[in-house]
Amino acid sequence: xxxxxxVSAARLPELLRxxxxxxxxxxxxGSLEPELIFALAQRNGVTxxxxxxxxxxxxxxxxxxxxxxxxYYAGASVLLHEQDFYDMARAYLARAVQDNVVHAExxxxxxxxxxxxxPMETVIHxxxxxxxxxxxxxxxxxxxxxxxxxxxxxxxxxxxxxQALPWQDKFIGVGLDSSEVGHPPxxxxxxFARCRELGLHVVAHAGEEGPPAYIWxxxxxxxxxxxxxxxxxxxxxxxxxxxxxxxxxxxxxxxSNQKLCVFPxxxxxxxxxxxxxxxxxxxxxxxxxxxxxxxxxxxxxxxxATDMTARHAYQLxxxxxxxxxxxxxxxxxxxxxxxxxxxxxVEHDY
Ligand SMILES: [Zn+2]
Numbered sequence: 267x268x269x270x271x272x273v274s275a276a277r278l279p280e281l282l283r284x285x286x287x288x289x290x291x292x293x294x295x296g297s298l299e300p301e302l303i304f305a306l307a308q309r310n311g312v313t314x315x316x317x318x319x320x321x322x323x324x325x326x327x328x329x330x331x332x333x334x335x336x337x338y339y340a341g342a343s344v345l346l347h348e349q350d351f352y353d354m355a356r357a358y359l360a361r362a363v364q365d366n367v368v369h370a371e372x373x374x375x376x377x378x379x380x381x382x383x384x385p386m387e388t389v390i391h392x393x394x395x396x397x398x399x400x401x402x403x404x405x406x407x408x409x410x411x412x413x414x415x416x417x418x419x420x421x422x423x424x425x426x427x428x429q430a431l432p433w434q435d436k437f438i439g440v441g442l443d444s445s446e447v448g449h450p451p452x453x454x455x456x457x458f459a460r461c462r463e464l465g466l467h468v469v470a471h472a473g474e475e476g477p478p479a480y481i482w483x484x485x486x487x488x489x490x491x492x493x494x495x496x497x498x499x500x501x502x503x504x505x506x507x508x509x510x511x512x513x514x515x516x517x518x519x520x521x522s523n524q525k526l527c528v529f530p531x532x533x534x535x536x537x538x539x540x541x542x543x544x545x546x547x548x549x550x551x552x553x554x555x556x557x558x559x560x561x562x563x564x565x566x567x568x569x570x571a572t573d574m575t576a577r578h579a580y581q582l583x584x585x586x587x588x589x590x591x592x593x594x595x596x597x598x599x600x601x602x603x604x605x606x607x608x609x610x611x612v613e614h615d616y
Pocket of ligand 1: 291293443471
C-alpha cells in the first residue's frame with residue numbers, strides 16, 4: 267500500500283496541478299471559448315446573436331441545465347468544416363496537457379451538427395485527427411465517445427449510430443447527455459443494447475439533476491459502465507452500496523454543479539462524502555469554457571472549498587485511471603507516475 271505523504275494546505279494546489287490525471291467527462295463543444303467562437307464565426311461568415319466576446323461571456327450566468335444548453339447550442343453553430351472541429355479539439359487538448367492530463371476520453375454530440383447539415387464524417391474526422399496530432403506532439407492519449415442527445419428521440423439516436431458506424435474505429439463508446447429530467451435512460455434502452463452488441467463502451471449522464479432512479483436504470487437498462495455526474499446517488503443507500511461494490515465510476519464535475527445550481531456552493535459539494543463512501547469518484551470539467559475552468563481549476567477550487575487532503579487527491583487521480591477505458595499497460599504506467607509525483611512532495615517536505 268502506497269503511503270500518502272502529508273502535504274500542507276499551502277502546497278496542495280501545486281500537488282493537484284502537478285499530479286498526472288485522466289479526464290473522462292468533457293464535452294468538446296463545451297470547450298469552445300468565446301474567443302474561438304467569434305474567430306470561427308468570422309472565418310465561416312456566421313452571424314452570432316451577441317455583439318462581442320464580452321457580451322457572450324457575460325451571458326454565461328445560468329440558473330439550471332436548460333439555460334446553459336440554450337447558449338451551448340448557439341455557440342456550436344459556428345462549427346461547419348472539418349478544420350473547425352480540429353481547431354476546437356486541439357485547443358482543448360493543449361489546455362489538458364498544461365493541466366497534466368495524460369489521458370482524455372472526449373464526448374462529442376454529433377446530432378448538434380448533423381441537424382444543421384454538417385456531415386458526420388466532417389465531425390468525426392476533425393476530432394479524430396486532432397487527437398492523433400496531439401498525441402504525436404505531446405504524448406497525451408485521447409479517444410472519443412459519441413453522445414446521443416436525450417431530448418431527441420431514440421429513433422434519431424439510431425439514425426445517428428448508423429451514420430457513425432463507418433467510422434467505428436474512431437470512437438470507443440457511446441454516452442447519453444443533454445436535458446436529463448423528463449428523459450429517463452429507459453427511453454434509449456434499444457439503441458444502447460445495439461451499441462453493446464457492437465462492442466462499444468457504454469456510459470450515461472444520470473443523477474445530475476435527475477433522481478437516483480435514473481442511475482439505477484442507467485446501470486440496469488442501459489448497462490452503463492460509468493455514470494456521468496451521479497452526485498444524487500448519495501440519497502439512496504442501496505445504490506451507494508451497489509456502486510461501491512462494483513467500483514462503478516462516477517465522473518463528477520464540481521464547477522459545473524456549482525454553475526448549474528446542483529449545489530448552492532462548492533463547500534456544499536458532496537465529493538468528499540462520495541469518496542468516503544468508497545465510490546470510484548473522479549473530477550472532470552464537463553463544459554470548461556462555460557463553467558469557469560478546466561480540470562485543474564475544478565480540483566483546486568473544490569479542494570479549497572472543502573476539507574479534502576492529499577489523500578483525497580491521490581484517490582481521485584488514481585480513480586481517474588482505474589475508471590478509464592485505456593489499456594491496462596497504460597493505466598499501470600500512469601499509476602506509477604502518480605506515485606512518483608507524490609514522492610517528490612515527500613522529499614521536499616522532509
Ligand atoms: Zn456532461
